[in-house]
Amino acid sequence: MLKYYSTGKEEKEKYGREAFEKVLRLLEEHHKWFSESIPLIASENIPSPAVREALASDFGNRYAEGWPGERLYAGCRYIDQVELLAIELGKKVYDAEFVDVRPISGVMANLATYIAFANPGDLMIALAVPHGGHISHGKLKWGGTAGVVRHLDVERYEFDEENFQIDIDGTRKRLKKLEEEGKKPSIFMLGASVFLFPHPVKEIAEIAKEYGAKVVYDAAHVAGLIAGKIFQDPLREGADAVTMSTHKTLAGPQHGMLLSWNKYAEDFKKIVFPGLHSNHHLHAVAGVAIALAEAYVFYEDYARQIVKNAKALARALHERGIEVLYEHRGYTESHTIIADVSKYMDGMKAEKKLEEANIILNRNLIPKDYRLKTDYRTPSGIRMGSQEVTRLGMKEGEMEEIAEFIKMVLVDGRDSKEVAVKVREFRKEFQKVHYAFSSQTEAYEYIKIR
Numbered sequence: 244m245l246k247y248y249s250t251g252k253e254e255k256e257k258y259g260r261e262a263f264e265k266v267l268r269l270l271e272e273h274h275k276w277f278s279e280s281i282p283l284i285a286s287e288n289i290p291s292p293a294v295r296e297a298l299a300s301d302f303g304n305r306y307a308e309g310w311p312g313e314r315l316y317a318g319c320r321y322i323d324q325v326e327l328l329a330i331e332l333g334k335k336v337y338d339a340e341f342v343d344v345r346p347i348s349g350v351m352a353n354l355a356t357y358i359a360f361a362n363p364g365d366l367m368i369a370l371a372v373p374h375g376g377h378i379s380h381g382k383l384k385w386g387g388t389a390g391v392v393r394h395l396d397v398e399r400y401e402f403d404e405e406n407f408q409i410d411i412d413g414t415r416k417r418l419k420k421l422e423e424e425g426k427k428p429s430i431f432m433l434g435a436s437v438f439l440f441p442h443p444v445k446e447i448a449e450i451a452k453e454y455g456a457k458v459v460y461d462a463a464h465v466a467g468l469i470a471g472k473i474f475q476d477p478l479r480e481g482a483d484a485v486t487m488s489t490h491k492t493l494a495g496p497q498h499g500m501l502l503s504w505n506k507y508a509e510d511f512k513k514i515v516f517p518g519l520h521s522n523h524h525l526h527a528v529a530g531v532a533i534a535l536a537e538a539y540v541f542y543e544d545y546a547r548q549i550v551k552n553a554k555a556l557a558r559a560l561h562e563r564g565i566e567v568l569y570e571h572r573g574y575t576e577s578h579t580i581i582a583d584v585s586k587y588m589d590g591m592k593a594e595k596k597l598e599e600a601n602i603i604l605n606r607n608l609i610p611k612d613y614r615l616k617t618d619y620r621t622p623s624g625i626r627m628g629s630q631e632v633t634r635l636g637m638k639e640g641e642m643e644e645i646a647e648f649i650k651m652v653l654v655d656g657r658d659s660k661e662v663a664v665k666v667r668e669f670r671k672e673f674q675k676v677h678y679a680f681s682s683q684t685e686a687y688e689y690i691k692i693r
């Protein structure tokens with residue numbers, strides 16, 4: 244305290260100026276680093292330059308509470324038109340009756356469904372985290388959103404680890420047991436953060452009907468694949484609502500979106516505002532509209548190549564001795580693959596060494612960690628996604644090269660710094676965003692507007 248009051252005007256200006264410049268310098272360095280790296284984090288992507296333009300627009304400084312045309316603020320002439328377009332595009336891309344583009348993230352969209360379809364104390368069935376579940380589906384004990392915010396009780400699906408899929412018969416048995424304890428589910432949550440194969444939406448929807456429960460499908464990871472008409476079509480298969488992040492395979496800005504049916508529309512409208520948001524990040528809504536327009540035109544090609552690349556990367560790693568899981572199922576039907584690296588090092592070490600080599604991915608719990616009760620900080624696995632490298636124009640041949648770089652680090656124990664030099668060279672020719680309307684700007688180009 245004393246120091247703050249005794250700091251002179253000049254010292255304050257010096258500190259402020261230095262911090263100001265440092266932040267801007269760090270931003271630029273980050274852009275440069277990513278332009279020279281192999282981005283494999285399965286939950287991220289590079290949006291098109293047009294999306295980045297929307298994010299830098301004045302929409303980000305405004306409010307538009309309510310529904311387009313029924314706002315509580317003036318100044319929404321253009322904002323309303325953009326939001327209505329985003330809704331219209333969302334309906335076209337996902338063939339949905341009701342679309343709400345206001346949830347500011349995937350977690351907020353999930354929360355909206357917990358409020359619409361369950362009351363505090365109600366039971367939700369969801370996947371455990373080592374089976375791919377997301378913390379926003381989690382119970383109070385784990386600090387999960389469902390438990391912490393909506394006070395839902397959460398029980399897990401029975402899971403077939405051998406095949407990485409929900410065990411329907413086992414889950415039925417589990418539900419009978421819960422029923423004997425007087426517990427009946429209100430929500431069946433599907434969707435995951437390690438989402439390798441389509442989920443059994445039809446089968447779960449049938450079970451849900453017996454309990455008078457609703458099915459929510461969290462498409463955060465696979466929204467771009469569904470837009471590209473690959474993977475699965477949860478609304479047609481029986482989901483009452485689909486939630487998503489708009490920045491993973493969908494490659495839009497960081498935001499959320501909710502799809503549902505007209506019969507739930509009025510409930511969701513009120514829950515999303517005024518229930519959960521005031522500001523809904525209008526610059527991001529514009530970015531979502533742009534990403535959806537791109538998805539409408541380009542994503543059948545994009546999604547197909549994402550899945551081809553994921554399978555190619557899995558195969559190439561496997562050929563080099565790295566244990567990619569679920570070979571007998573073709574490794575994956577999505578953008579994501581998981582590998583057990585525990586025979587070389589724990590997932591944390593692998594993540595660090597690869598990061599030093601400019602290969603950016605994350606450590607991950609894998610099914611065997613559930614049995615071994617492995618510490619989540621040092622899991623046995625790593626997770627990789629093909630969506631961002633695909634967006635940069637890479638094809639199956641490049642997946643071979645990426646697998647070779649990963650092998651150099653994990654299997655051969657080569658010096659990460661040496662591998663980074665090779666990665667930088669490899670990355671040089673992949674600097675544009677593909678599967679988007681054309682642009683002058685490079686994917687990770689830093690744009691100064693100050």
Ligand SMILES: *Cc1c(COP(=O)(O)O)cnc(C)c1O
Pocket residue numbers: 286347348349350351376377379434435436461463464487488489498499
């Ligand atoms: C990433 C993810 C989310 C969270 O999305 P945010 O947009 O970051 O809030 C929710 N659910 C699943 C399954 C995810 O993987």
